[in-house]
Amino acid sequence: xxxxCWLTLDAQALxxxxxxxxxxxxxxxxxxxxxxxxxxxxxxxxxxxxxxHADGLGVACMSExxxxxxxxxxxxxxxxxxxxxxxxxxxxxxxxxxxxxHSPEQLDLFENAESSRPLAVxxxxxxxxxxxxxxxxxxxxxxxxxxxCVGVHRLGIAAHFACADEPVxxxxxxxxxxxxxxxxxxxxxxxASVAGSLANSAxxxxxxxAADEWMRPGIALYGSSPFADRAAAEFDLRPVxxxxxxxxxxxxxxxxxxxxxxASWLAExxxxxxxxxxxxxxxxxxxxxxxxPVLIAGQRYELVGRVSMDMITVKVDDRVxxxxxxxxxxxxxxxxxxxxxxxxxxYELFCRLTARVRRxxxxxxxxxxxxxxAEAAHG
Numbered sequence: 001x002x003x004x005c006w007l008t009l010d011a012q013a014l015x016x017x018x019x020x021x022x023x024x025x026x027x028x029x030x031x032x033x034x035x036x037x038x039x040x041x042x043x044x045x046x047x048x049x050x051x052x053h054a055d056g057l058g059v060a061c062m063s064e065x066x067x068x069x070x071x072x073x074x075x076x077x078x079x080x081x082x083x084x085x086x087x088x089x090x091x092x093x094x095x096x097x098x099x100x101x102h103s104p105e106q107l108d109l110f111e112n113a114e115s116s117r118p119l120a121v122x123x124x125x126x127x128x129x130x131x132x133x134x135x136x137x138x139x140x141x142x143x144x145x146x147x148x149c150v151g152v153h154r155l156g157i158a159a160h161f162a163c164a165d166e167p168v169x170x171x172x173x174x175x176x177x178x179x180x181x182x183x184x185x186x187x188x189x190x191x192a193s194v195a196g197s198l199a200n201s202a203x204x205x206x207x208x209x210a211a212d213e214w215m216r217p218g219i220a221l222y223g224s225s226p227f228a229d230r231a232a233a234e235f236d237l238r239p240v241x242x243x244x245x246x247x248x249x250x251x252x253x254x255x256x257x258x259x260x261x262x263a264s265w266l267a268e269x270x271x272x273x274x275x276x277x278x279x280x281x282x283x284x285x286x287x288x289x290x291x292x293p294v295l296i297a298g299q300r301y302e303l304v305g306r307v308s309m310d311m312i313t314v315k316v317d318d319r320v321x322x323x324x325x326x327x328x329x330x331x332x333x334x335x336x337x338x339x340x341x342x343x344x345x346x347y348e349l350f351c352r353l354t355a356r357v358r359r360x361x362x363x364x365x366x367x368x369x370x371x372x373x374a375e376a377a378h379g
Contacts (some may be wrong), residue, residue, distance in 0.1 A: 013238035033218035040350035157197030164202035232344035242330025260305030
């Protein structure tokens with residue numbers, strides 16, 4: 001038996017989660033965020049399906065956008081960090097990409113460009129997160145400069161919430177107030193409403209007043225909750241990814257002996273141990289502590305001892321045998337529970353999976369999803 005560690009992807013869950021997002025903001029267009037390899041799920045596998053059902057795809061940088069175009073995605077692709085030189089701007093125009101402009105240097109690029117090919121642009125507003133964007137006091141001048149640039153044919157404003165996942169904090173209300181005040185001022189100058197985009201996953205789920213022309217959900221599309229204190233199931237979100245491995249050895253550790261690096265776990269009584277074919281070399285979190293759950297044949301068992309590069313050890317019973325499939329997170333075991341146990345967030349768990357984890361080799365399709373899963377499982 002070859003060592004197995006793989007993930008499966010659920011097309012129905014992905015489209016279900018997209019529908020949940022639309023139900024929360026039914027009037028908004030949906031920009032599905034697929035940056036960082038679709039949050040570790042595989043942009044090549046998920047993007048075609050999302051492109052058919054969302055109103056656009058959002059990426060972080062030009063390399064991600066161009067990879068989508070090479071894959072054959074023809075619709076709206078928005079580059080959230082924009083471009084950083086004249087050559088990139090020319091390529092963005094040629095590929096009909098939508099760009100975010102967040103700095104004076106990017107404004108200069110637009111003003112010095114010679115091409116008149118149409119280009120859609122979002123002006124990024126720093127409403128308090130202090131990461132990217134123009135402060136509201138600077139935004140009116142930046143808006144005017146962009147509006148005078150050749151080829152800019154659709155111009156809106158966008159911002160990003162810093163604390164939308166913590167609704168008790170006042171920060172989101174403050175950011176929303178600053179954004180709406182600027183939007184109103186720009187609309188008055190334009191003589192027509194100015195499109196806006198504010199809501200990330202937490203914004204969509206918890207801040208209905210953040211609804212605007214576009215929403216930008218990310219983590220919720222993949223079935224994870226953006227909130228530390230609210231489970232994905234509360235929002236009817238379903239896991240898209242299930243991470244799986246196999247039991248490769250089962251044995252009994254006598255009472256008084258220890259397991260793993262650092263001899264950190266002590267068997268207080270004779271204990272049956274299963275070794276599972278996954279470790280931090282595959283992206284499983286090294287800091288997952290004793291007690292972190294896994295599923296074997298639908299039953300919950302607990303990790304014991306330290307996570308190794310290639311293996312974990314699990315305390316089991318007589319129902320577990322070599323060759324049994326193990327679920328590390330996904331169907332039946334929320335990724336948010338594993339993230340919490342490991343002291344991190346689901347975003348990191350998804351994004352840190354390595355190339356050693358086998359994935360479906362073909363783009364996900366509603367009719368072919370089970371076949372893709374089987375292919376990933378059996379190589």
